[in-house]
Amino acid sequence: MSHPDALLAGYVDGALAEGERAVVEHHLDACERCREEVALARAARSALASVSEVPAPGDLGEAAIAEARRRAAGEPGAAAPSGKPGWYRWAGAAAGIAAALLLLTLVLPHLGTEPAREAAAVQSAAAPATTVEAQNVDYDLADVEALATSYRGGADATFAANQPGTQAPEATGVTSARRIPYADAVACLDRAFTPATGSQGLPGQLVRVIQARFRGTPAILGVYLIGPGAGQPTDIVRVLVASSRGCTILTSTQATT
Amino acid sequence: MGPPERDEELVRRFLLGDADAFERLVERHRQRVYNLCLRILGDPEDAADAAQDTFLSVLTKLTQFRGDAAFTTWMHRVTVNACHDLSRKRRRQPLLRFAGDQDLPEAELGPPVPDHAEEMAGTLDAVAALKAVPEEFRVALVLAELHDLAYEQIAKVLDVPIGTVKSRVHRGRVALARAMGSDTREPEAPFRASEEQP
Numbered sequence: 001m002s003h004p005d006a007l008l009a010g011y012v013d014g015a016l017a018e019g020e021r022a023v024v025e026h027h028l029d030a031c032e033r034c035r036e037e038v039a040l041a042r043a044a045r046s047a048l049a050s051v052s053e054v055p056a057p058g059d060l061g062e063a064a065i066a067e068a069r070r071r072a073a074g075e076p077g078a079a080a081p082s083g084k085p086g087w088y089r090w091a092g093a094a095a096g097i098a099a100a101l102l103l104l105t106l107v108l109p110h111l112g113t114e115p116a117r118e119a120a121a122v123q124s125a126a127a128p129a130t131t132v133e134a135q136n137v138d139y140d141l142a143d144v145e146a147l148a149t150s151y152r153g154g155a156d157a158t159f160a161a162n163q164p165g166t167q168a169p170e171a172t173g174v175t176s177a178r179r180i181p182y183a184d185a186v187a188c189l190d191r192a193f194t195p196a197t198g199s200q201g202l203p204g205q206l207v208r209v210i211q212a213r214f215r216g217t218p219a220i221l222g223v224y225l226i227g228p229g230a231g232q233p234t235d236i237v238r239v240l241v242a243s244s245r246g247c248t249i250l251t252s253t254q255a256t257t
Numbered sequence: 258m259g260p261p262e263r264d265e266e267l268v269r270r271f272l273l274g275d276a277d278a279f280e281r282l283v284e285r286h287r288q289r290v291y292n293l294c295l296r297i298l299g300d301p302e303d304a305a306d307a308a309q310d311t312f313l314s315v316l317t318k319l320t321q322f323r324g325d326a327a328f329t330t331w332m333h334r335v336t337v338n339a340c341h342d343l344s345r346k347r348r349r350q351p352l353l354r355f356a357g358d359q360d361l362p363e364a365e366l367g368p369p370v371p372d373h374a375e376e377m378a379g380t381l382d383a384v385a386a387l388k389a390v391p392e393e394f395r396v397a398l399v400l401a402e403l404h405d406l407a408y409e410q411i412a413k414v415l416d417v418p419i420g421t422v423k424s425r426v427h428r429g430r431v432a433l434a435r436a437m438g439s440d441t442r443e444p445e446a447p448f449r450a451s452e453e454q455p
Binding site for chain 1: 273275398
């Protein structure tokens with residue numbers, strides 16, 4: 001005899017439709033095992049109803065919050081240790097490796113290019129985007145991060161569209177029939193990333209709009225330069241990626257310039 | 258003061274660089290995440306570890322949150338996976354299995370051997386008895402009974418068919434009642450849940 005375990009859960013919940021309940025009750029008439037299990041399940045439900053919540057430790061999640069603040073401030077680094085044995089040792093090692101990689105990333109592109117800094121500061125006041133750049137490229141998270149970090153040192157990004165060899169690999173044009181109008185692309189980014197009410201538009205200056213794919217999903221990538229205002233140079237590059245179909249968030253990342 | 262911001266709105270704000278939004282998410286869900294870990298793992302220290310891992314994992318994976326599922330459903334999934342990982346590390350209990358259960362050896366799915374036979378002989382309260390419920394059943398049971406998730410939500414959290422969830426909840430209830438001493442019969446031979454596939 002087979003036993004309708006899944007239906008028994010609903011029967012004990014009192015959530016079965018009339019027809020299903022009749023099936024279960026017919027089965028129960030003939031099955032002692034299931035009759036007993038129904039009684040046990042009801043006893044368990046009753047016992048669990050008395051189980052109350054336990055207060056969580058007040059500092060739970062603090063390590064993640066601290067890491068979130070570091071990331072929001074544009075400070076890369078490994079997760080903060082929780083003080084628990086095991087993984088924090090690896091976190092420490094990872095932090096060391098990350099720091100070394102960061103040093104290489106920051107230092108290598110600027111070796112011997114000191115004069116470029118001033119030029120970069122000037123160029124960081126880049127012209128706003130006015131067109132959608134179509135790329136037949138499937139970005140992943142690393143590509144998006146590379147796009148953001150390519151703006152370090154100013155708006156003369158290594159991913160800039162007109163620099164041969166520095167654009168995303170194997171990029172080819174998207175046919176004009178599939179191109180998304182600039183206004184629609186910007187509206188899609190706004191819709192995905194700004195609140196539904198009280199929207200004041202996305203912060204920073206939109207300097208580049210790309211139509212491509214993200215992990216296979218048709219996507220719009222917006223590159224925003226954000227600064228403290230008052231004529232100061234931008235200090236944050238943020239890349240927002242939204243689905244071009246539903247205008248939902250696919251990912252975002254940011255880097256300091 | 259307006260209504261509280263939805264989780265998805267806080268996620269959106271965090272992705273725009275607002276760390277306060279992430280803090281709000283943690284504060285909002287700290288209690289729920291900890292208690293879920295506590296009831297799955299049965300140990301306060303393990304629960305705190307798993308909850309810490311959960312929030313770090315949420316932070317890391319938040320850019321992958323696509324908004325096609327409710328944030329709470331997604332966060333429950335991350336939490337259960339953190340418990341699964343910790344449980345595996347501890348090697349104290351059979352592994353959680355959420356998919357492909359068919360290939361799990363029969364022995365791993367039977368009722369666990371209690372650590373203290375004399376304790377099991379008597380009547381346990383529900384919290385203590387939960388530890389004796391096989392972990393795959395316990396997870397479904399805790400989500401349904403203590404976290405009030407609908408079976409449909411649990412199916413999404415565990416990535417299993419809804420019939421499997423219902424079956425696990427039922428088997429979990431029965432196992433719990435037996436561990437509490439509600440059953441006076443001779444225990445049956447260990448058996449595997451007949452998980453219905455819809």
